[in-house]
Amino acid sequence: MSIPGVNNRMTRITNIRWMPVLFLLPSVLCYLLFKYYPLLSMVRVSFFRYSIVNPPGEFIGLANYTEFLTSSTFWQAVSNTFVFFALYLGLTFWIPIVQALLLSDIRKANAFFRFMYQLPTIMPAVAGVLVWKWMYNPDFGLLNYWLHFFGLGPYMWLNDLNITKLAIVLPAVFAGNGISLLLYYSAIKSIPTEILEAAKVDGASPWRRMWTMLLPNIRFIIVIQFIAFMSGVLLAYDNIYVMTQGGPAGSTTVVSMLVVNTAFQQSRFGISGAMSLFMFFVIALLTVLQNKISAEKD
Amino acid sequence: MKKKIRLSAASMLLLTVALTTAACGGNNGNGNGNASPSTNTAPENNAAASDSESPSASAQEDAVEIVVWDKPSADAADKAFKEEAFAAFEAKYPNIKVTHVEQTKEKEREQFMTAVAGGEQPDLYKNPYPDMESYIAQGIAADITDLWNGFEGKDGYLPSSLNAATVDGKIYGVPNDMYVTGLLYNKQMFADAGLDPAASLKDWDSFGAAAQKMTDASKGTYGYAILGMDWADWFFEYYVWQAGGDLTEKQPDGTAKLTFTSDATIKALQYYKDLKFKYKATQKNVVQSLDDNQKDFYTGRAASMIAGSDWIGGLVAKGMDLNNIGFSALPAGPSGKAPSQVGGSYWILNPKSSPEKQQAAFTYATYMTSKEYLQSVLQYNKDNGMFPNLLSVRTDVAVTDYVDGLPAEVVSGVQAAAKDTHLEYFLKARLSPYIVKPIQEALLNEKADLKSVLQTAQDLAQKEVVDKYNEEVKK
DSSP states (O other), X not given: OOOHHHHHHHHHHXXXXXXXXXXHHHHHHHHIIIIIHHHHHHHHHTTEEOOSSSTTOEEOTTHHHHHHHTOHHHHHHHHHHHHHHHHHIIIIITHHHHHHHHHHTXXXXXXXXXXXXXXXXXXXXHHXXXXXXXXXXXXXOHHHHHHHTTTOOOOOGGGOTTTHXXXXXXXXXXXXXXXXXXXXXXXXXXXXXXXXXHHHHTTOOHHHHIIIIIHHHTHHHHHHHHHHHHHHHHTOOHHHHHHHTTOSTTTTOOHHHHHHHHHHTSOOHHHHHHHHHHHHHHHHHHHHHHHHHHHHHO | OHHHHHHHHHHHHHHXXXXXXXXXXXXXXXXXXXXOXXXXXXXXXXXXXXXXXXXXXXXXXXXXXXXXSOOOOTTOTTHHHHHHHHHHHHHHOTTEEEEEOOOOSSSHHHHHHHHHHTTOOOSEXXXXXXXXXXXXXHTOSOOOHHHHHTOGGGGGBOGGGGGGGEETTEEOOEEEEEEEEEEEEEHHHHHHTTOOHHHHTSBHHHHHHHHHHTOBTTTTBBSBBOOOSTTHHHHHHHHHHHTTOOSEEEOTTSOEXXXXXXXXXXXXXXXXXXXXXXXXXXXXXXXXXXXXXXHHHHTTSBSEEEEETTSHHHHHHTTOOGGGEEEEOOOBOTTSOOOEEEEEEEEEEOTTSOHHHHHHHHHHHHHTTSHHHHHHHHHHHHHTTOOOXXXXXXXXXXXXXXXXXXXXXXXXHHHHHTTSEEOOOTTHHHHHHHHHHHHHHHHHOTTOOHHHHHHHHHHHHIIIIIHHHHHHHHO
């Protein structure tokens, strides 16, 4: 005797294509193990005065959260993080967009230019930062040496509290992101040429074509890139660490650095987890806001 | 056909899972894949050999396996020597099997703390003095008082070498090595400037003037390599001591009191600022790394720098002429005194290891600091033209017997520096970032109001560290 409801469910189950599921399983398991398990552990740890020897230690509720939220060191790091965000946004984010727009108009040697833009990506990022750090050296760095030919400097770069942040961002201005450029370029090239040609025939200027046709058509890529850029900058660690280790005088200590230092230098894993969770929510909130604004515009 | 494809796909899946598992998994560092500390004794491994009548075979029946983070790197000059020493230990103690694990050369503390947090703390680990306070408080270093008191060879160690590992009468570490800090100077640069080192290094004023005289921007040389990076408090504390104070005080009840705004600290910070802005005797890049400071010194750019007595060998290895190196006690400050810092490292035991493993780890640590072993190290250094650390944790090892052509001033300088020594300031591990900030502000901003920046740093450290610490202590 067959039961119709059960049979339907069985059919649905047997109709699932199990092979792709099985192939995906290892990566999903690794993702759960190395992404979600640490994330959930971090949430749990953030409610404890974590004991590294006898984990998890004493349950203290929200005390870790109140502690960092009332700590001026934390807010200084948050401020530094957002100043970096503003600097990176203002000085670097738009550069690959402009480069892609210009590149899309170049007919001759286009492949050569695309290749040349990608070439610097073969250099490891940290190696690039080390080279810049050497160039910034106020005692014998190349940058001051070059600038003096133009009557500029000497500047103290990483030794000047007023310009240290700018000095950290500056390399990204000159060594832009080649991959982003390629993405924008591909998005521009995917716009139907008839539309652009029609606009040209109708007498739309290059400026007008850029604002009314090119940019709106690649907005999806810009939004995706912006979300990746935002989380990348708000969680930046390696280039700042290599350049200044968070100094001088804490002027470049960002939240991610504070999280690492609190955990591994002070062995305070609970509060470190709480701060990480805070940053997770900040980035999530900004991403949602960004998506909402973008959806409204659409 | 469809079945064949499915079989082939299933095989690929198995292969993928196997590869993923291999990639995701990892060796836990003890080499045998056994994570449980209490089960590392491996009598079963020796069961096959138990029929043998040989003493080593019977000893292996009770073999204890320990993990020690002391494997030399592949490019270490003394790799072969160390491996011979490991083999000699195992021959002498066949019942102790040591798994030697190599540690990273940078971020060692972070690597160790990650291992502790992950339940992979080695049975024996070597760490510097300043970490002892924190490791003892967190229960990372085992109490070895009974092992130490029952150890016949304990009288061979300098009593003072145990100071940084002793809390409330309990001992937490086996002394491994020691150094004393002082001022290293380039004799040639002093001579070229017509300066007498003894007179120049007498006090703060004479040193500032001498360092200024040796600074010549056109030659790219300067008088004093100051440490202003994120370890700036390490050497700055000496200046506070020289001014008659300290950065913190440990109260009789175990609580901490901050003294960032004491007269001594303000005077010390003013002197730091003067070295940079009044005497203009330091490098411009005051936040450069300690390695860069050393490089400036051995390449003849910097005329002087603070250093440990165990650094001289490294400088000679980098090509500096031993006869050109002077070592002196630090210039005296306003208090008329010039205390230096004593530092070094200890072997600490994992408190979670079984008693058998702890005993084995203790045996290994004491072997590696025995008179015979340290003498063999000194002889090896001598045979290979390597300059040794001039201080030893042992009373029965005469380091100077193993150095040829050692300038008498260096020996007398180290002895003078060792006359008045301090341990680093109390609660350093947690307070360091708070005091580094005003030091860097003083070195980078000529207009910085020192009292104000120190007060701000003290208020912040009081609120964020000391109040909480004192509460915990009083519980």
